[in-house]
Amino acid sequence: MTLIQTQLRPDDANPVHRTVAEVMDAAGPQVCDDMSVEVALAVMAAARTVRLVVCDQDGQCTGLVSHTELAAVRDSSDYTDRVRLRDILGDHGSFTSPVTTMAEAEDAMRTRQLGALPVVDEQGSALGILALSR
Template sequence: MTLVQSQIHSVSAHPVHSTVADAMDAAGPQVWYDMTVEVALSVMAAARAEHLLVCDEDGLCLGLVTQARLTAVRDSPGYTDRVRLDDLTDRSGPFLSPLASREEAEDAMPFERLGPVPVVDEHGSALGVLALSR
């Protein structure tokens, strides 16, 4: 005899996601860390994206830059055409694991950090992006 376990699922207007992997969006455009701000803004416009995942030469995720951040840097008084994405990314994260629960992800984020966060595998390769809001 085979046991079958059934579960009752409630239907709601807001789906419940159990892990970050269930709630994340596709990674979107991934670019190299040595790209200039101007080129990154052009890539972003062509892709109609609001953010870019910044990767190193091995494809490991170094961070994420948003259109707002790139525009602010470009419009700042100290801007030169030599500013690269590597100058703008925080290699220490935050990064999320696809196995973390959404609640764990929100609890781990600094309160002032809202918006998209890279989701990476155990090797540091980008799998997607989780948009956090409070």
């Protein structure tokens, strides 16, 4: 995985021109989309995180799952231990580039009602996560 180094900017830097790479969080744990919901919840607990980056078997990011989403699936009446992360991923097309401006990313996230968005490189590998402050 390629690491992005962020550079600190003065507080008066124009937020319209700031890029996603400047403010994104580390990608954190990445799991395969064939993982079960129970195992994913255990990984989250061990890593002390509230979301996981989900990748396919080629290592390309396919989305994010949150603890809230996984707990809701596990607690539903339709849940079985055969449910995999790929079965519950929502909007697979929601990604952003590290060179996207914050203004563009925030607008897209608010329009699609996303609290977090994976940041991927040109090959689809996860570089980080952009999360909106509520």
